[in-house]
Amino acid sequence: MDLNRWSVNGSWSLFLRWQSPLSQALTIVGIVLSAWLVGQSIWLILQPKPSLTLWASTAVPPVSSPSRLNIQSLQNSELFGRYTVQTASPVTTVVKVDAPPTRLNLTLVGVVASTDQPRSLAVIANRGQQNTYGLNEEIEGTRAVLKAVFVDRVIIDNSGRDETLMLEGRDYQTSTIQTLERPVAVNSSVEDKLTAIRDEINRSPQEVFKYVSLSQVKQDESVIGYRVSPGKDPALFEAVGLQAGDIAIQLNGLDLTDPSVMTQVFESVSDLTELNLTVERDGQSHDIYIQF
Template sequence: MKPLPDIQQLLQQLDKLPLQRVQPWLNLLLVILLAWLLARFSWQLVPTPAATALTPAISSAGSKSAGSGVSLPALTGFALFGKASSEPVKAVQPVVTEAPKTQLNVKLTGVVALPADPAKGSAIIESRGSEATYAVDDTIEGTNAVLKQVLADRVLLLQAGRFETLMLDGIEYTKIAQANAGLGRADELVAVEDNGGDLAPVPEPMEMQPLELSEELDIRRDELIAEPMKFFDYIRVSPHRPQGQLLGYRLMPGKDATLFTQLGLQPNDLAIEINGIALTDMQQAMNVINELRDAKEAAIKIERDGEIRDILVSLSQ
């Protein structure tokens, strides 16, 4: 370690410095140092104000939210994207009146057609040797075809993604459904074909007193109007075509024979005339039956055991 230089030598060195040049700078440095010390001393004499505690903005917002009581269930209750209708929109089904004739091995033997709404009708279809009653959207037994619409003279089936026409047995196929206007009550019926024997010789008709509808029959009539498919529970109607010529309609009781019996009918009765109009044309017969809904009485002429009988039924409410 080197010895400290002698103080005398230091003084000698300082004497050699040009003090006249350095002195102005030293004076400036001393002034600056004095000003800084004075300023610091002055700030120490001024009393310091009490510091105000600052509340973070985020904390205030959080407190406000907590006080408002907004909850997630309440938030999700707002209709941010609108409100859905409480009533489902009913799909409008097109009324298809043109479709190719089906090649399915089935037979349409009866219909209950409601032209105002073809999607509410029903049909009796024979498949694989047996008959069954089908409502719209039912699948026909033994096939992949679905019943979609019921018209007065045909039904429309949905088969392999396309509509096909199944004509009422005994009616020739046409592109446009015939005589649909004006039809559409439970009375619009045609049913299974009957190839029975010829009519017996026609004797003089036997007159009968009008049969008044009981209160129970009134109720059943209202039921038929509301639910046309129930007609087949009471009466089965079948065209009678010996040798291919329509001569009338066979009447048979359905599963519930009460209405059939109370109307004065018997199994195998053959209706040949209604209100003076012969039932020898299928389309005309359907129109006549449809008119009964507004008639006050129906005069039905039947053939029973070789005899012609008149059954008068009062239709007034």
Template sequence: PRADAKTFDKNDVQLISQQNWFGKYQPVATPVKQPEPVPVAETRLNVVLRGIAFGARPGAVIEEGGKQQVYLQGERLGSHNAVIEEINRDHVMLRYQGKIERLSLAEEGHSTVAVTNKKAVSDEAKQAVAEPAASAPVEIPTAVRQALTKDPQKIFNYIQLTPVRKEGIVGYAVKPGADRSLFDASGFKEGDIAIALNQQDFTDPRAMIALMRQLPSM
């Protein structure tokens, strides 16, 4: 061997390894397979989604036992322990027995998505969604209250109501009257369909009469 040649011992090899002369070893990570999204099953509850409406508060018209009712997000179906979890354009998501289920819009030619504005919509897809006073009574301006105390019929000077019918009244289309102070205080938007005001359910034909009686004392 050459006089200047050097024999490498184990310590030299270890030193070379520590210096990473040939690059640092990088273990190849095994890609983690993401779980496939679980499809949401169609509900087997004996209910039918007849219409969906969008506005300040989206609502779903659901038929149960031959009767239709408007439900808002978070509300519970009448005779079922199911809650409206989410309202979409062609279906709603229900939470039933701890699981999420889908209720799709009925596949009928006349069941269309309703929009609460000035556009023409199908009566089958109820527009009844505006319920600005569901959680708290409407504060009626003093001047309006005084006028209504003298004559409750003057309500129509402030809010114009047109009944929306489908096998009975399902709500009232609202727009401001000559004086819009009460309309604005109620939280309505022009083109909304009112289904309740001061805890009076407008799907009940007697509700408007009851509301008229309440006005002077609100």
């Protein structure tokens, strides 16, 4: 027994003798940590397990859509008063039928007079340029405006002054509304006839050549154009401002002095919706427009 105690004490003394103070400190720390870890392990084993609560979603009540605001009563309250549609009063244009003749160098080539004046038209030439005008349209090259159309004359407003332009070939004479009312009433039948002609041409464009005839004109074996003349009914011929003896030199931009052009025109006539004729008359060119 004494021998064993001596052996242990001797060994421990020998161990302490050879160990440095740092080694001793590390050894003590290691022993303490080991003891702590063992204690924690025993505690975890002996500690009762906590009960787990299952997660459940909470039902959210649906959000009711907000009720629409009723603004009908507000709209009907007429905060700014009741709106009333303002009807423009018709403007009456006074036409001086017996106006003095105009001094403008204009030529009234043709008229389409109607009992409904806004539908009336006038074909007026100025310096060789011929155009069709409706009421209140300014005559090209002047400041005059077409004001009224009658069967033998038109009234133009030239800088605020009413003036008369007589139909070409007619002499100026004073007139009254009473004497002009009868021709206008009679001319309504001409207007109806023109409407019927245009409807016929609209259905079958080639029918236009029944009302406006074209005959080739040559000079020194060269084609210089086509002489125009009225067909079975002169109403359309006269209404657009054509005159017998006019020589057509262009049709819808095509040169009629080219003999092959008329073949092209007849082949495409069913697709035409209008005719733009350029004619020569007394050495001057005039443009004639015929709409179907």
